[in-house]
Amino acid sequence: MPTTQQHSQHDSSRRGWIAFVLLALTTIAAFFVPAFVIRPFRYQAPRALWIAMALRQRAPLITLITGVACFILAWALWRRAGRWGKSILVLTLLVVSFSAVMARLNYFEWMFHPITGAQFLAQSASKLDPKEMIMAVRLGGDARAYPISQMAYHHVLNDVVGDVPIAVTY
Secondary structure, eight states: OOOHHHHHHHHHHHHHHHHHHHHHHHHHHHHHHHHHHSOTTSOOOHHHHHHHHHHHHHHHHHHHHHHHHHHHHHHHHHTTOOHHHHHHHHHHHHHHHHHHHHTTSOTHHHHSOOBOSOOOOOGGGOOOOTTOOEEEEEETTEEEEEEHHHHHHHOEEEEEETTEEEEEEO
16 A cells, blocks of 8 residues: 555656646647748638737747756656656657747748749740739830749749849748
8 A cells, every 4th residue: 555655656656747748748838839830831820820920039038948857857757757758758858849949040041932943934835723812013025923832832923024123922
């Protein structure tokens, strides 16, 4: 029959694991939620986008605090953890570390990079769907059309229209 001290240690260990899991989930969410919400080719509700941007801005501090707390709790839990428990701690700390590092990088630059060496077709040679939305620019006698489907992914295109350098963005 467990003693009061053993029961107290078990409750303490359980609370430590719960705190560890909650802190790890917070750290991971601080990186993954903005990355998931702010994706190309997907509808982004204004409120969800606002939350994602606010979280993205605060993610470096959040992941620092919760990540350090995860490491401290993992160190405290390590002594009482079995082989599976230690494996879970190590794997979770790897994902927490990854999330904390990624929260400090501008990973959106990897998703949204400028188009280099854009090529244009005559309207008659274009295979765009008639319902495809485009952005158009006309300067003097020169005109260009930029499909939204391409601009939504790249966001920036440097071009010259009518001998005038322009930056097309969406």
